[in-house]
Amino acid sequence: MKLYGYWRSTTSYRVRIALNLKGLDYDQTSVDLVAGEQQDADYATLNPGQGVPTLVLDDGTVLTQSLAIIDYLDATYPDPAFLPTDAVARAKVLAAAHTIAMDIHPVNNLKVVGRLKSEHGASTDDSINWMHHWMTDGFHAYQGLLPEGPIFSFSDTPTLADICLVAQLYNAHRWGVDMTPFQRLLQIEEAAMKLPAFEAARPENQPDAT
Structure with missing residues (x-):
């Protein structure tokens, strides 16, 4: 997996925590928000919202929005669970x-x-x-x-x-x-x-x- 994020982005921070808690290996690619790299054409194609994070799975599937990414991780790798069953x-x-x-x-x-x-x-x-x-x-x-x-x-x-x-x-x-x-x-x-x-x-x- 590859995580596109920015070190000071709190949404990227959320996904890093989630990935780490699940014990998953991932590579990181920086998208400098202050420099406006999120608006570059190649990245905007990857993430039309022009934000971070973006998670690219091993099969090339692209996921965006931190809560959606964390929900995917929790559904796919259920231990430890991030939400109660009740x-x-x-x-x-x-x-x-x-x-x-x-x-x-x-x-x-x-x-x-x-x-x-x-x-x-x-x-x-x-x-x-x-x-x-x-x-x-x-x-x-x-x-x-x-x-x-x-x-x-x-x-x-x-x-x-x-x-x-x-x-x-x-x-x-x-x-x-x-x-x-x-x-x-x-x-x-x-x-x-x-x-x-x-x-x-x-x-x-x-x-x-x-």
Whole structure:
């Protein structure tokens, strides 16, 4: 398998964690989002959404969108499972994962922040304040969904929710979000980083990290 991604992309980070947790071998090809390589014609043909990640399977099948890729991995390589089998428990894990992947991430990604600057005159400080608002808002929602007791968000092993959370926390630290109200989330992150699969997926540990 070949993963097209970018070291600082939180969506690429999610897929790296998932691949590592499943114990799968994969090659990485960097797509520099800041340099605009996602818009190159060859890559845009591979991924019409002009984003990352893209996972190319050994038979040449191309998969895009991080949650779809992780769903494929979980269906194809079921151990360890990223979602509970119980329908209610599964829905709760998905709700938390979606809080990160659908509420926080889309309004904070590079395309949106770039548009705020280019079309609406947002300054760098304005953009950072924008990201802080949505991350803080989303983290409050996420933390409010969590039960007491488990090491990770919903169990003593990582789920899809934890994969999404840890990747988003990287962005929160990067942009200086005040994490004082989110001690439970930091405890989950600390537990995750003790696992080799999460540690190896860290942005700083990628071959294209600068």
